Amino acid sequence: MTDHGDNQQGRNLTSAYLSISGMAKAYRGTPALKSVDLDVNEGEFVALLGPSGCGKSTLLRLVAGLLEPDEGTITLADQRIGHLPAYKRDIGLVFQNYALFPHMTVARNVRFGLDMRNMPRAEAETRVADALALVKLEHLAARMPSELSGGQQQRVALARAIAIRPRLLLLDEPLSNLDAVLRASVRTELRELHARTGLTIVMVTHDQVEAMTMADRIAVMSDGEVLQHDTPQQIYEQPASDFVAKFVGTPPAAMLQVDRKIDGRFAVGDTIWSPSPELEAVLAPIQRVAVALGLRPDHLALTSADAPHALPATIRTVEYLGAERLVHVEAGGQMLVIRLSADEPVVTGAVGVAIVKSPPVFDLTTGLRLGRAG
Amino acid sequence: MKNGLKSIALMGLGAALGSTSLMPAMAQDFSGQTLVVGVWGGDIERLLRENVIGPLEEETGANVELLLGGTGDRVAKIYAERANPTMDIAFLNIFEAPQALADGVVVAPDPDLQMYKDIWPGMNEGCYAMSLAALGIVYNKDEFESPPEWEDLWAPELQGRIALPPFPGSEANGILAIAGRLAGADEHDADASFDKLAELKPIPLTYTNLDELLLLTDAGEIAAAPIISGYAISGMENYENIGFSFPTDPGPVLTRDMLCLVANSPSPELAMLFAEKALGVVNQTAYANELYFGPTNSNVELEPAVSEMLIDTPEEVETLTELDWPYLIENRSAWTDRWNAEILAD
Amino acid sequence: MARKSTFLLLTPGLFVTGAVFLSPFAFLALTSFWTQRPNSLLVDPAFTLVNYVRIATDMFFLRVLFHTIYLGVITVLVCLVLGLPIARWIARRAVVSRGILVVLIVTPMVSGAVVQTLGLVNLLSLLGVINGLLKQLGLIDRSIRFLGDELGVLIGLVQAFLPLMVLPLLNTMSKLPEDLESAARSLGAPAWRLWMLVILPLSMPGIIAGSVLVFFASVTSFVTPQILGQGRIQTFGTVMYQQSALVNDWPFASALAVTMMVLLGGLVLALRAIRQRLARRSNVAGAV
Numbered sequence A: 001m002t003d004h005g006d007n008q009q010g011r012n013l014t015s016a017y018l019s020i021s022g023m024a025k026a027y028r029g030t031p032a033l034k035s036v037d038l039d040v041n042e043g044e045f046v047a048l049l050g051p052s053g054c055g056k057s058t059l060l061r062l063v064a065g066l067l068e069p070d071e072g073t074i075t076l077a078d079q080r081i082g083h084l085p086a087y088k089r090d091i092g093l094v095f096q097n098y099a100l101f102p103h104m105t106v107a108r109n110v111r112f113g114l115d116m117r118n119m120p121r122a123e124a125e126t127r128v129a130d131a132l133a134l135v136k137l138e139h140l141a142a143r144m145p146s147e148l149s150g151g152q153q154q155r156v157a158l159a160r161a162i163a164i165r166p167r168l169l170l171l172d173e174p175l176s177n178l179d180a181v182l183r184a185s186v187r188t189e190l191r192e193l194h195a196r197t198g199l200t201i202v203m204v205t206h207d208q209v210e211a212m213t214m215a216d217r218i219a220v221m222s223d224g225e226v227l228q229h230d231t232p233q234q235i236y237e238q239p240a241s242d243f244v245a246k247f248v249g250t251p252p253a254a255m256l257q258v259d260r261k262i263d264g265r266f267a268v269g270d271t272i273w274s275p276s277p278e279l280e281a282v283l284a285p286i287q288r289v290a291v292a293l294g295l296r297p298d299h300l301a302l303t304s305a306d307a308p309h310a311l312p313a314t315i316r317t318v319e320y321l322g323a324e325r326l327v328h329v330e331a332g333g334q335m336l337v338i339r340l341s342a343d344e345p346v347v348t349g350a351v352g353v354a355i356v357k358s359p360p361v362f363d364l365t366t367g368l369r370l371g372r373a374g
Numbered sequence B: 001m002k003n004g005l006k007s008i009a010l011m012g013l014g015a016a017l018g019s020t021s022l023m024p025a026m027a028q029d030f031s032g033q034t035l036v037v038g039v040w041g042g043d044i045e046r047l048l049r050e051n052v053i054g055p056l057e058e059e060t061g062a063n064v065e066l067l068l069g070g071t072g073d074r075v076a077k078i079y080a081e082r083a084n085p086t087m088d089i090a091f092l093n094i095f096e097a098p099q100a101l102a103d104g105v106v107v108a109p110d111p112d113l114q115m116y117k118d119i120w121p122g123m124n125e126g127c128y129a130m131s132l133a134a135l136g137i138v139y140n141k142d143e144f145e146s147p148p149e150w151e152d153l154w155a156p157e158l159q160g161r162i163a164l165p166p167f168p169g170s171e172a173n174g175i176l177a178i179a180g181r182l183a184g185a186d187e188h189d190a191d192a193s194f195d196k197l198a199e200l201k202p203i204p205l206t207y208t209n210l211d212e213l214l215l216l217t218d219a220g221e222i223a224a225a226p227i228i229s230g231y232a233i234s235g236m237e238n239y240e241n242i243g244f245s246f247p248t249d250p251g252p253v254l255t256r257d258m259l260c261l262v263a264n265s266p267s268p269e270l271a272m273l274f275a276e277k278a279l280g281v282v283n284q285t286a287y288a289n290e291l292y293f294g295p296t297n298s299n300v301e302l303e304p305a306v307s308e309m310l311i312d313t314p315e316e317v318e319t320l321t322e323l324d325w326p327y328l329i330e331n332r333s334a335w336t337d338r339w340n341a342e343i344l345a346d
Numbered sequence C: 001m002a003r004k005s006t007f008l009l010l011t012p013g014l015f016v017t018g019a020v021f022l023s024p025f026a027f028l029a030l031t032s033f034w035t036q037r038p039n040s041l042l043v044d045p046a047f048t049l050v051n052y053v054r055i056a057t058d059m060f061f062l063r064v065l066f067h068t069i070y071l072g073v074i075t076v077l078v079c080l081v082l083g084l085p086i087a088r089w090i091a092r093r094a095v096v097s098r099g100i101l102v103v104l105i106v107t108p109m110v111s112g113a114v115v116q117t118l119g120l121v122n123l124l125s126l127l128g129v130i131n132g133l134l135k136q137l138g139l140i141d142r143s144i145r146f147l148g149d150e151l152g153v154l155i156g157l158v159q160a161f162l163p164l165m166v167l168p169l170l171n172t173m174s175k176l177p178e179d180l181e182s183a184a185r186s187l188g189a190p191a192w193r194l195w196m197l198v199i200l201p202l203s204m205p206g207i208i209a210g211s212v213l214v215f216f217a218s219v220t221s222f223v224t225p226q227i228l229g230q231g232r233i234q235t236f237g238t239v240m241y242q243q244s245a246l247v248n249d250w251p252f253a254s255a256l257a258v259t260m261m262v263l264l265g266g267l268v269l270a271l272r273a274i275r276q277r278l279a280r281r282s283n284v285a286g287a288v
């Protein structure tokens, strides 16, 4: 996976299918996007992931031509498209609330883009049928949108966007209006659709599970900037900043502040702590008085309080999840989460937390990754 | 009901006090009563307030309420309310008064009254004649070397620049009748009248607003228009380029504002007192001096300069064209259709 | 059940409506079947259809009727052409500035037709602002007649009743999700097709409401054609005024008024039937 990701990045530098550079947009003086660069390869499924209000939709609309950028260029298939009006871009767009034309039947909705291209009727009808078949809605072609369920509407919107054979398909929070059960199935359907059509897809979502499970690569955004653009695994294992670490994963990574005393020893809260030699090797070269370790449950194990290199900790709560349990412990005044399989016994009282795998280290103030290992 | 209770209470009180009358039984005391007068707003309203209403309210203790508006409103009101009128006095014009009398909605002028006798003979048609005016010509001085005659309005070079009043009404019927006379007939010959008047087409403006007409005439956009003296003459003073002509062939059309006592009105005695003052020398002199409305009261004496500008003597009335108003009124509906079709339509 | 209680709730309102609106109308309708006695302004309360026969057979009144309707239709069209972009422009503003703009649009209406119309007279008359400006610029010697012909009346009607078009349009248009337009554009619709296929069809309720309001207001208007038409433009309103206030033929004026109301009432019913049929059709289409 890591190799694959690096490989893609290498290609991006020369000729990405969609290339966004220096994209900036402000609404009445308030910046919503601050110089965003983003490359997407042909056939790739990229998720724009970030909390609500971070500028994901703004970026999507800029690509679609629905907004004018303040700065920046967009290249699609080696063609500059920044000057093209939306209706000439051949980019399919699916909105969060589907935006179906309420006065047109499902078939007319799907045919809309084809009519705009003045496609002969027979050909258009075939395309409509194909697109509806792709989303398994052939039987509802004559319905009005108001007579469809949310999931069906969503699929019509998808069929409508696909029918024009877009050069790029943009999805803005496509799953957020669906209930949990539907969401899971549509997730796989979208993946399948991507596989079958080979379309290049950029999907906006604020749900990291969605992004992790669906996308080839994820661009994590915060506050109008792309923090990291990488494969889900890289994002998960090698977060570029504490924000990414905390935003991605279930449960998210916990930040453990580690101070370095004048005498070179480490401390967590008031407790002096000696990390394992491997971890010490990572921490040693970092010239900081204090750093943060991004600890996921799989970095940690529960041991006895007096085990070597263990952090002294106290168990606060235990979350039972069926196959596993999440143990919330407090160490040096900071909370950590440890995963136990359901049959492992939970030690009570004073326990120790062992860091069994080298975690990413972050600058306390900037939140950026430090001393990248490997 | 309320009044009934009050008078019973007063009677009881009077009896208790040994039957001495509580109120000074002045014949002229109308305290608490309201006289309703329908009249035009503006200068006329102002003069009536100064010379008639003020003194009347003071002398009688009554309250005078004015309903301002055009005669159309008043005619509608007194006809609609004729079973149970609320208006005591309605100012109408000569185009409406005889019909109102014929229909019994106003009281016939009483020849035995002094105020009747004070008015020039023959003027009280339908109601009491309030003021005399004549339909003459307001004109732009650059367009005419001397005050124009009626015939001059038909000059080819002025075609399309003669404004007309709205039909029906004393002005519009007046110019229609003049057209008939110029055609060698008179107002009884509708065909001749309409044909002649239609020669003025196209009509650039049907004026409903004196200021607008004077402004346009002063600027030369309108060359001339038939209009009733009085208002026009007093309004004209503000414009350099405007003259008013009393034509001689035929003479100007005599028109009159009429003061009508509404039949079965709530306060007939008060109405009579109002009429006496309105038709009296003081008020009519003010009408003449300020509005150039000719007095109908033969006792009014005017300065020569004022007298020259208006109709105020029987001799002058002699020179005026008098129309068969009842005939014109009778035909107003049919002629309105003709006017719409033959004069206004392009 | 619900229907019955709704009706009960409406009773006081219906009563007031009946008293203040229906009874004068009933009297008006009744009067229209009377006549004026010959040589009198008094009414002869004997049932007759002569007034209606006169309206139906006199070319003058028929012509005025058609001309009034024609003016109404043109006014509606002009108001639509102006109102659609205005309403859309306002609908796209933020809520606060939208409120301000709505107030700006409604204010002239509150001032009443007379004031507005006189304002236009100042602007358009022979000695008005526009002619003055043209003369000052040396472009013309003698004033151009804007008033007293159709154009002037049309300008007056449009400026008086444009708000009646903009407000309902704004109402529907501000409810149009912006995403619908974005969707259409991304699917390849240039501006004109976006208007034809999405904005106009979805604004239909506003278009119909606005058109009906403007049409009614303009065909029943009196002040505007009277003042701006300067006696040369005759509409049902001015003719009714002439017949009632100048000729004093109230029965005939009533018949004119009733004719107009019946025509307008018929129009409302027709529109309702059309709307119902449209609604039914789209339901049927959906149910297939």
Ligand SMILES: Nc1ncnc2c1ncn2[C@@H]1O[C@H](COP(=O)(O)OP(=O)(O)O)[C@@H](O)[C@H]1O
Pocket (backbone or CB within 6 Å): A027, A028, A031, A032, A050, A051, A052, A053, A054, A055, A056, A057, A058, A059
């Ligand atoms: N039309 C707009 N006018 C003003 N501000 C906007 C507009 N659209 C978005 N914003 C602001 O820009 C920021 C980014 O918005 P958006 O791109 O919609 O975020 P996201 O899709 O990530 O939730 C937010 O702070 C939002 O309030």
Ligand SMILES: [Mg+2]
Pocket (backbone or CB within 6 Å): A053, A056, A057, A058, A173, A204
């Ligand atoms: Mg969004």
